[in-house]
Amino acid sequence: MKPAPFAYLLPSTVDEAAEMLAATGGKVLAGGQSLIPLMSMRLAAPPALVDINRVGGITDIEVGDDAVRVGALVRHAALEAHAPAYDANPLLRRALRHVAHATIRNRGTTVGSIVHADPAGEMPAVLRLLGGSVEAVSQARGRRSIDAADFFVGPLESALGEDEIAVGVVFPRPPAGSGSSWLEISRRRGDYALVGVGAVVTLDSDRNVIGAAVSLISVGATPVHVDVGHVGADSAYDDVDWSGATELVDAAISPEADIHATADYRRHLAQVLTRRALAEATADAAPRVAA
Amino acid sequence: MTPEPLHEVTLTVNHVPHQLRLPARRLLSDALRHDVRLTGTHVGCEHGVCGACTVLLDGQPIRSCLMFAVTADGASITTTEGCLEPDGELGAVQEAFHDCHALQCGFCTPGFITTITAYLETHPNPSEQQAREAIGGNLCRCTGYQNIVAAVLRAAEIKRERSAP
Numbered sequence: 001m002k003p004a005p006f007a008y009l010l011p012s013t014v015d016e017a018a019e020m021l022a023a024t025g026g027k028v029l030a031g032g033q034s035l036i037p038l039m040s041m042r043l044a045a046p047p048a049l050v051d052i053n054r055v056g057g058i059t060d061i062e063v064g065d066d067a068v069r070v071g072a073l074v075r076h077a078a079l080e081a082h083a084p085a086y087d088a089n090p091l092l093r094r095a096l097r098h099v100a101h102a103t104i105r106n107r108g109t110t111v112g113s114i115v116h117a118d119p120a121g122e123m124p125a126v127l128r129l130l131g132g133s134v135e136a137v138s139q140a141r142g143r144r145s146i147d148a149a150d151f152f153v154g155p156l157e158s159a160l161g162e163d164e165i166a167v168g169v170v171f172p173r174p175p176a177g178s179g180s181s182w183l184e185i186s187r188r189r190g191d192y193a194l195v196g197v198g199a200v201v202t203l204d205s206d207r208n209v210i211g212a213a214v215s216l217i218s219v220g221a222t223p224v225h226v227d228v229g230h231v232g233a234d235s236a237y238d239d240v241d242w243s244g245a246t247e248l249v250d251a252a253i254s255p256e257a258d259i260h261a262t263a264d265y266r267r268h269l270a271q272v273l274t275r276r277a278l279a280e281a282t283a284d285a286a287p288r289v290a291a
Numbered sequence: 292m293t294p295e296p297l298h299e300v301t302l303t304v305n306h307v308p309h310q311l312r313l314p315a316r317r318l319l320s321d322a323l324r325h326d327v328r329l330t331g332t333h334v335g336c337e338h339g340v341c342g343a344c345t346v347l348l349d350g351q352p353i354r355s356c357l358m359f360a361v362t363a364d365g366a367s368i369t370t371t372e373g374c375l376e377p378d379g380e381l382g383a384v385q386e387a388f389h390d391c392h393a394l395q396c397g398f399c400t401p402g403f404i405t406t407i408t409a410y411l412e413t414h415p416n417p418s419e420q421q422a423r424e425a426i427g428g429n430l431c432r433c434t435g436y437q438n439i440v441a442a443v444l445r446a447a448e449i450k451r452e453r454s455a456p
Binding site: 037188 | 339362
């Protein structure tokens with residue numbers, strides 16, 4: 001239960017970090033809340049760790065008109081507590097409250113959990129649901145932006161190159177008149193979700209549904225994103241029948257059985273939580289429509 | 292085999308600075324126990340699940356088994372040994388654990404003491420439900436948690452009594 005030896009590198013700039021990463025074939029260490037247990041269990045033994053905790057310029061939460069941008073060193077707890085980020089995009093806090101325990105959130109970073117690409121992770125699904133992107137920097141390719149739709153490749157596998165550092169993520173604001181919800185069920189508070197569902201529903205000025213989507217966790221190799229807008233299309237916010245959405249979700253997911261739940265139970269949860277999350281997001285949207 | 296390189300690390304633990312030379316892979320939990328020689332911090336699962344090794348990093352609870360000591364260079368750490376009153380008397384949380392019989396074997400207790408000490412700084416008057424939430428990340432296999440929840444509430448009470456003029 002002790003990590004294998006590794007070369008420890010402590011850059012002070014992003015460029016320096018990218019150079020070290022390319023030279024060593026190591027891994028980036030930010031919060032370490034997923035990487036360090038993997039190393040302690042000897043499931044990972046990187047030759048080098050590039051500790052970015054002293055790198056400048058990647059510590060900020062920027063709330064803009066169109067998006068909330070989160071730097072690579074922003075801890076979950078800081079984003080969760082950030083009032084302007086909550087006002088701009090309440091889904092962030094709603095989902096972050098389910099990320100592990102408060103103690104883990106004090107150290108773990110939101111960008112790190114997205115790069116970790118755990119199919120049971122909340123924030124990858126939130127990024128996917130909002131149509132966000134990851135900003136990556138490498139020595140070879142410079143800076144590039146990767147859409148969430150292309151970012152999650154498989155369990156613990158992302159489109160990020162081995163020599164690339166994710167320096168930030170961008171969570172776009174949903175359109176005006178949108179509401180959101182995050183629901184999940186776990187065996188114990190703070191445990192991995194058996195199933196989790198995020199929903200965003202958008203209403204027009206007459207409070208009829210004009211858009212809806214869900215992203216689910218723990219039911220596939222990556223976050224499972226399903227556009228269900230046409231199910232509720234043109235229905236009044238207080239008279240939407242979301243049952244068609246649960247069928248679409250059921251067709252899209254591929255849950256597996258494990259010690260915590262059978263695949264059938266996960267299917268059941270996915271349907272129930274999808275219905276509830278869409279109803280909650282619809283109710284959340286209604287008062288946000290400008291009168 | 293070449294010996295592992297050592298790194299100079301300064302940790303201020305319970306207000307006392309320690310200059311250490313450590314391999315990069317030394318977990319903060321092991322640095323506290325083996326190098327600083329404060330064995331109050333207990334190591335349970337060593338992968339962030341049990342909460343026994345929780346310490347305060349610049350006042351915030353973190354898992355000391357999920358941080359390398361080199362990353363904590365320059366930081367201020369509070370362990371359960373540091374959760375005392377300035378005069379050396381038991382801290383409010385420690386006193387409350389004593390009052391409420393909130394431990395049996397005691398292995399998990401250091402993680403609870405640090406977690407609750409930090410929690411009460413920001414939540415001085417928790418409800419029972421909030422008290423349960425606050426300790427949600429710490430496992431105890433003896434008590435059934437009832438007395439620990441009672442101790443959270445009692446600690447809040449003791450803090451108020453002690454700060455009363």
